[in-house]
Amino acid sequence: MQTNYFYRIYLLLVIFVNAGATVDSNEQSNVGVKVFGPGWDNPQLIFPSRYFFVQHFSDKRVVRVEIEGKVGENVAANRKDCRIWTQVFNETNFDFDMIIVRYKLMSDRCSNGVIIKLFDANNELLMKKETSTAIYAEECVCHNLRWNELMNCDQNSEIYNQLFADLRTFNNSKFNFENSLEEMKRRYAPYTKSYSFCHYAIVNNEIYRKCYGEYVGFAQFMDDMLISLASKTRLPNTQLIVNLGDWPLSDTRRGSIAMPVFSWCGSDETFDIVLPTYEITESVLNMQGRVSLDILSIFGRQNGLPFNKKTSKLFWRGRDSNRLRLKLVDLSKKHPKLIDAALTNFFFFRDEIEKYGPSVSYTSFTDFFNYKYQINVDGTVAAYRMPMLMAGTSLLLKPVSKYYEHFYHLLRKNVHYILVDQELDELLPILRHLIRGKQYSAKKDELPASDEEQAAIVHNMRKFVLKYLLPSHIYCYYHKAIVEYSSLLKDGEIKVSKEMQLVYTAKSKKCNCNKNDANKDEL
Incomplete structure (x- = not known):
């Protein structure tokens, strides 16, 4: 019954996640698969790691993927010129019969383009995609006039509601950046061990700080992130203040005005302009690189256990x-049948190790999802693991918090997660309801009772x-934030002081496709 339930749901999934694959839809339906994502739809878009999805609707299944450079006249030169590392994640059968494919250019470019081939178990070619122009690696400068359009940045524009709410504090009239910077320096610069922030200036697509x-x-x-964006598209001339700490800093209790400060976390008591956290930002920029956890690998590396077979804790x-x-x-110590919670490191409360310890060794993040239930408890601010937990296959519980990403x-309670009170006083009754089916009187009409109902919330979370x-969404959010914020600054020349360090210029990149290729889509 659970399988049929999810089969009906994932048939509907592609309606809203399909990014408009360039292969004819009839062709896709004929072979029983749907392919979508920027690495398939628009391979010319540069990512540190390009990616796409293959969803199955029949017994025909993609079991092998080949991605290689197109061969030109000089075969030996082509092999040296185009080197690609491909990864395939296929453990997504929990709720989506889908595989995730990503590929990273290990060379500067593939001068003749690439060919992507999808094969079934009989080695039959199901689908093929070819690019007609060269594609370039992350290390190259390739300004694309249609970047925002090709990235579909405005497709799910409701994600920017938080950004517009953050900017509303400052959009009554154009603000003077220099005044804001001086106020920031007055409030925080003297406390060098407690606060850190940077002043950035972007002038003619060069970045200083x-x-x-x-x-x-x-x-x-x-x-x-700024370097990556500046090498793909044109950024507005602007100046911005970026908070390097976890705590939001635009606090009117510390001064008379709210300041336009970009932070990775917001709160109900502050006025910071919230960006995607450094954790998810790093995972995007270093995908198939130095990071071991990212949203795609977690989504695709699930153990395949159906929800009702996971450990009920x-x-x-x-x-x-x-x-x-x-x-x-x-x-957890008092109720080990309901909770398995332990600390991996003591830093803030070392004097209480005897009561709350001992510390335990690290558990692989993918092994978290052998359990039915996860909880995202705040650390110093919002716990930045939230997106990674949502990519998993456990039901997520989240306490009330003043902090947010x-x-x-x-996010909607009982649709994407289960809400718990801020002090965890309701946690045990809620767990007894979820695990044992015992009615929790305060919320008996809201909480999901059966495994199927709980798994449906997990499905919504992963959607x-x-x-x-x-x-692509993380890139778009940063770009949108910079563009919208910059429109609020008072007009005037942006002065780059001698104290500012040059962080990026196009000349610092080792390849520049704008100089090498006559592509009308590029500047």
Whole structure:
């Protein structure tokens, strides 16, 4: 029954996640698969790792994928010129009969384009895609006039509601950036060990910055995203302040005005402009690189266990960055049949190791999803693992919190997750309801009772990931934030002081397709 239920649901999925594949839809239906995603629809779009999805609707299944450079006249030169690393994730049978394909150019370019071939178990070619022009690696400068259009950045525009709400504080009249910067420096620059932020200036697509504070290593995440965007499209001339810490800084309690500060986390008490967190940003920029966890690999590397076969417990691991986490561990010690929660590291509450320890070894993140239930408990601010948990196949519980990430405003309780009170006082009754079917009187009409109902919420959660949290969505959000914010600045010359460091210029890239190719889509 559960299988039929999800088969009906995933047949509807493609209606809203299909990005408009360029292969004729009749051809796709004839072979029983649907292919969509930027790595298939528009391979000329540059990503650190291009990706696409193959969804099955019949017994015909894609079991092998070949992606290689098209051969020109000089075969030997082509092999040297075009090197591609391909990965396929096919463990998505929990709710979507789908595989995820991603490929990374290990050379600067594939001068003659690429060929993507999809084969079934009998080695029959089911579908093929060819590009007619060269494609380039992340390391290249390739400005595309149609970047925003080809990325479908305005397709699910409701994701920007949080951005527009953040900017509303500052859009009554155009604000003076220099005044905001001076106020920021007055409030926070003297406290070098407590606060760190950077002043960025973008002029003619060159990026400059000056940072304040002792701990400025996290500037690399903003550097890398701005560099990646500037090498793909034209950014407006602008200036911005980026908070490098976790806590939001645009706090009117510390001064008379709210300041237009970009942060990775927002709160109900502050006015920061919230960007995707550095964790998901890094995973996008270094996919098939130095990061081991990213949204696609987690989505595709599930163990295939149906929901009703998972261990019926709440599972959690993390460090001691919030006393609420200590309370969760204490509940686990008292109710081990309901909760398996333990700390992997003590930093903030080392004097309480005897009560809440010992610390345990790390558990592989993919093994988290052997359990039916996960919980996302705040650390110092919002726990940035939320998108990764949503890409999994466990039912997610989330306590009430004043902190939020850029996408929380679209999440709905009992649709995408189960809401728990802020102090976890309701956690045990809710778990007893979910695990044992015991009625929790306060919410008996809201909470899902059966495995099928709970698995349906997991399905909704994973649909949310496909619709709003893929790499293309992260790129689009950053770009939209910079463009919309820049429109609010008072007109005037942007001055790059001698103290500012040059972070990026097109000359710093090792290849530039705009100089090498006469492509009308490029500047």
